Every structure is written in C-alpha cells, then in structure tokens.
Amino acid sequence: MTDAGLVLEGVSAAYRDARVLHRLDLEVHRGELLVVLGPSGAGKSTLLRLVAGLHPVAEGRVLIQGRDVTTLRPGRRNVSMVFQSYALFPHLTALDNITFGLEVRDVSRAAARERARAAAASVGCAHLLDRRPGQLSGGERQRVALARALVREPDLFLFDEPLSNLDPELRVETRGELKALHARLGVTSVHVTHDQTEALVLADRIAVLRDGRLEQLGTPDEIWRSPATVFVARFVGSPAMNLVPAGGPVAPEGMPEALGPERLLGFRPEAVRLDPTGSGAPATVERVDVVGEDAHAYLRLADHLIVARVPASARPAPGDPAEVAVRWADVHVFDAGTGQRVPL
Incomplete structure (x- = not known):
C-alpha cells in the first residue's frame, strides 16, 4: 500500500435507498493516471465525488497516500477536482478564479497570484488572466479550470468528464495536453469518461465500471x-466486437471442435475477412458505412449480424453475397451464462 496514491477498500455508496457502488476495491498507483470508463449510470461520477468527500461512504474506506480520509471534510483531503461544467465564478476574472482556493486557505495574495500565473502558463492560459468566464471559449474555460486545480498542488487530481463539452477538434488537442501535463507533473490522477477513445489514449490503466461494479482493471492494451x-x-471498440455462439454460422479457422453452444465467440471487426475463395461462411451484405479510409460492412449470417472493417476502396455493396472467414488466433471465448472470458 505504500506505493498507492489512492485506495478504495470495499467502498459502497447509495443515493436514497439505491446502491450506486457495490463494495468496490480499487488501488491507484502513486503517480498513475487511472481512467474510470463506463456508460451513464455506472457510478463513475459518484466514485469521484466519494473520493473528494462530496458524497458519503456507506461502507468501506478511502485512503489517499496511505492516509484514511473516509470521514474527512473535502477541504482536508488535499484533492483537486475538475468538473465537466468547469464551475468557474462568472463574476471573477480568470486570475481570481485560479487564486480563489488559495486565498481562502490563507495563502498571501502575492504568493497566490505568483502560483496562479505559473499554473496558467503551464496549461497555456496565461494570456487570459484578465478575462471573465463569459469572455472565454469552452477550451479556454477548461484551461482556467485546470490551472485552478494545479495551483493547489494536490496529492490527487480528479477529472469528471472534463472534455465532454468541447468540440471534437479541441477535445483531441486538449486530450493530448492533459496527457503531457500528467507526464510532466506525475500527480496521481483519476479521470472519469464514457468515451472509450479518450480512455485508451490517456490512461496508464483503465477501470471499466458497470452498475457500480468493477468489470475489469488493466492497461489499455489489456x-x-x-x-x-x-x-x-x-x-470497448467501435464498431463493437462481434459475438456469436460457438457452433453457429461462423467456424473460425483452426477452432477446437470441443466448444459447445454454452460458449460465445468474440472477434473484432478488423479480424473479419471477406474471403473470395468460397471457403468461408455464406453471408449477405445488409449495409455499408464508409468512415474515411475504412468501411464497416454489416453482414447477415442466418440469424446473426456481424460487422467487418474493410478498406473503403474495396467495400462490397448492400445486397452482395459474401464469404466470411475469421482466424482462431483472433477469437476470444466467453461463457454465455456468466459473460466471463474463458481461458483456453
């Protein structure tokens, strides 16, 4: 535990009578950027609010750098949180927004402003310090919010969907800046998002959350x-992984015969080949979505619809017959009842 920046031990949380987090165990390494990924309602924001002290812990413990903060007020946890809505004071300048948290902690005005200017420079908003939030774009407000978080020199950064209000181009740019900022500062960080690309690009590790429970914790590659x-x-994946029953219409090349219908075969769209030799499973092209250089071909095989990622220049047309082939090396096997991956 000495290397842990954040530890959740059997943590549960509830809203009224509804349980939102279910005895969650999670350890974030010191200096790590952990992304919590999941759909709406998974409990992601509740997890952050619980760590920040903004939501009570129903059971379990929260430790930050080995210190039990479960019952501490937010101001005593030395945590900085960046909200989706930025939460800037509209009547204050960017500089005053950044220094506000310091001045209420009895840091002198001169020292607070010096630290604020340094923080603003590090996130590229030093030229905006005299403006109020209403005079700033969404990306500029986000930078001010980041500077406000940085200036406190916290033990832990918490990011609650901080990029969701940005347009796509700015989101990509700010995502890169966040990754570089974390690499430079090395502060333990927990970043919540429902965007899988954001998670895969940013994270040292990803915690996938579903209905308040941890589905998987691992590196983006894992x-x-x-x-x-x-x-x-x-x-995780766009388009999503194909799933078909073992013994169904797709028989991957080299697949063991022992697999029964209680198993599901999973394979990503890029693993699907439209085999021109006639040796694959017969299918019909239902629709084709062109996405830049790629095309997503949706194929009907008996009662199943699967998707193949193919070059846009070689895409089939709706209504075309096709032969589908998949290598066994590209297949994942799951238990159809539990949904768990089956080791082979």
Missing part, C-alpha cells in the same frame, strides 16, 4: 486485447 467479460468486449 482491455483491448484481452477483455475479461462480454460487457467489456462490447463496450
């Missing part, structure tokens, strides 16, 4: 290449 459950396999 989450992508070795999904632990059907939920993770379907949630």
Whole structure:
C-alpha cells in the first residue's frame, strides 16, 4: 500500500435507498493516471465525488497516500477536482478564479497570484488572466479550470468528464495536453469518461465500471486485447466486437471442435475477412458505412449480424453475397451464462 496514491477498500455508496457502488476495491498507483470508463449510470461520477468527500461512504474506506480520509471534510483531503461544467465564478476574472482556493486557505495574495500565473502558463492560459468566464471559449474555460486545480498542488487530481463539452477538434488537442501535463507533473490522477477513445489514449490503466461494479482493471492494451467479460468486449471498440455462439454460422479457422453452444465467440471487426475463395461462411451484405479510409460492412449470417472493417476502396455493396472467414488466433471465448472470458 505504500506505493498507492489512492485506495478504495470495499467502498459502497447509495443515493436514497439505491446502491450506486457495490463494495468496490480499487488501488491507484502513486503517480498513475487511472481512467474510470463506463456508460451513464455506472457510478463513475459518484466514485469521484466519494473520493473528494462530496458524497458519503456507506461502507468501506478511502485512503489517499496511505492516509484514511473516509470521514474527512473535502477541504482536508488535499484533492483537486475538475468538473465537466468547469464551475468557474462568472463574476471573477480568470486570475481570481485560479487564486480563489488559495486565498481562502490563507495563502498571501502575492504568493497566490505568483502560483496562479505559473499554473496558467503551464496549461497555456496565461494570456487570459484578465478575462471573465463569459469572455472565454469552452477550451479556454477548461484551461482556467485546470490551472485552478494545479495551483493547489494536490496529492490527487480528479477529472469528471472534463472534455465532454468541447468540440471534437479541441477535445483531441486538449486530450493530448492533459496527457503531457500528467507526464510532466506525475500527480496521481483519476479521470472519469464514457468515451472509450479518450480512455485508451490517456490512461496508464483503465477501470471499466458497470452498475457500480468493477468489470475489469488493466492497461489499455489489456482491455483491448484481452477483455475479461462480454460487457467489456462490447463496450470497448467501435464498431463493437462481434459475438456469436460457438457452433453457429461462423467456424473460425483452426477452432477446437470441443466448444459447445454454452460458449460465445468474440472477434473484432478488423479480424473479419471477406474471403473470395468460397471457403468461408455464406453471408449477405445488409449495409455499408464508409468512415474515411475504412468501411464497416454489416453482414447477415442466418440469424446473426456481424460487422467487418474493410478498406473503403474495396467495400462490397448492400445486397452482395459474401464469404466470411475469421482466424482462431483472433477469437476470444466467453461463457454465455456468466459473460466471463474463458481461458483456453
């Protein structure tokens, strides 16, 4: 535990009578950027609010750098949180927004402003310090919010969907800046998002949350290449992973014959080949979505619809017949009842 920046031990949380987090165990390494990924209602924001002290712990403990903060007020946890809405005071300048948290902690005005200017420079908003939030774009407000978090020199950064209000181009740019900022500062960080691309790009490790429970914890590569459950396999990936019953219309090349219908076969769209030799499973092209250089071909095989990622220049047309082939090396196997990955 000495290397842990944040530890949740059997943590549960509830709203009224509804349990939101269910005895969650999670350890974030000191200096790590952990991304909590999941759909709406998974409990992601509740987890952050609980760590920050903004939501009570129903059971379990929260430790930050080995210190039990479960019952401490937010101001005593030395945590900085960046909200989706930025939460800037509209009547204050950017400089005063950044220094506000310091001045209420009895840091002198001169020292607070010096630290604020340094923090603003580090996130590229030093030229905006005289403006009020209403005079700033969404990306500029986000930078001010980041500077306000940085200036406190916290033990832990918490980011609650901080990029969701930005347009796509700015989101990509700010995502890169966040990653570089974390690499430079090395402060333990927990970043919540429902965006799988954001998670895969930013994270040292990803915690996939579903209905208040941890589905999988691993590096981006582990989450992508070795999904632990059907939920993770379907949630991470666009288009989603194909899932068909073993013994169904797709028989991957080299597949063991012992697999029964209680198993599900999962394979990503890029693993699907449209085999021109006639040796694959017969299918019909239902629709084709062109996405830049790629095309997503949706194929009907008996009662199943699967998707193949193919070059846009070689895409089939709706209504075309096709032969579908998949290599066994590209297949994941899951238990159809539990949804858990089956080791082979």
